[in-house]
Amino acid sequence: xxxxxxxxxxxxxxxxxxxxxxxxxxxxxxxxxxxxxxxxxxxxxxxxxxxxxxxxxxxxxxxxxxxxxxxxxxxxxxxxxxxxxxxxxxxxxxxxxxxxxxxxxxxxxxxxxxxxxxxxxxxx
Ligand code: HEC
Numbered sequence: 001x002x003x004x005x006x007x008x009x010x011x012x013x014x015x016x017x018x019x020x021x022x023x024x025x026x027x028x029x030x031x032x033x034x035x036x037x038x039x040x041x042x043x044x045x046x047x048x049x050x051x052x053x054x055x056x057x058x059x060x061x062x063x064x065x066x067x068x069x070x071x072x073x074x075x076x077x078x079x080x081x082x083x084x085x086x087x088x089x090x091x092x093x094x095x096x097x098x099x100x101x102x103x104x105x106x107x108x109x110x111x112x113x114x115x116x117x118x119x120x121x122x123x124x
Contacts, residue, residue: 030116038110039117042102051121063096068121075122082115 040049046061048054051068058065068074084092087108090099102111 031113032117032120034110035113035115035117038106038114042105043114046098051118061096061098063090063098065099068118069123071122071124074119079115079119082118083111086111086114 039047043055045055046053046058047065047068048058053065053067066073081093085095085099086106087101087103089097089101091097092101102114106114
């Protein structure tokens, strides 16, 4: 998967100035476009394009995924928690193991992108 930072790395010299300057990728804000692309490819089949948990595979799960458009349920959930569920899977957070862990598929910054994108389903 192309890293969002690869374009920046291609610019300028081969020096590692960016790292010396302390620009740590996990501290940047989530990239919504990247999050959306990952979501559509890997998550929508269960969580649905609209985030309502109505993806083609989602409807046959034992535990129906939460409705991401439900602000009353989603807003109180801290980013850390969403991050952990995505990274380590549902079971690690006491949720359904039908939510797979994605730590082998995504780097931490990409998971942040996903959290940021998941947040966009709640419109308020
Ligand atoms: C195989 C189906 C499936 C896929 C694919 C899947 N999920 Fe899930 N996900 C679930 C289920 C089921 C739950 C609900 C777990 C529970 O509530 O016990 C869940 C829960 C979550 C939660 C926690 C919110 C909550 O309280 O329910 C987040 C955040 C989440 N998924 C994000 C993602 C992201 C991002 C991806 C893609 C990288 C993804 N999921 C892919 C099935 C899936």
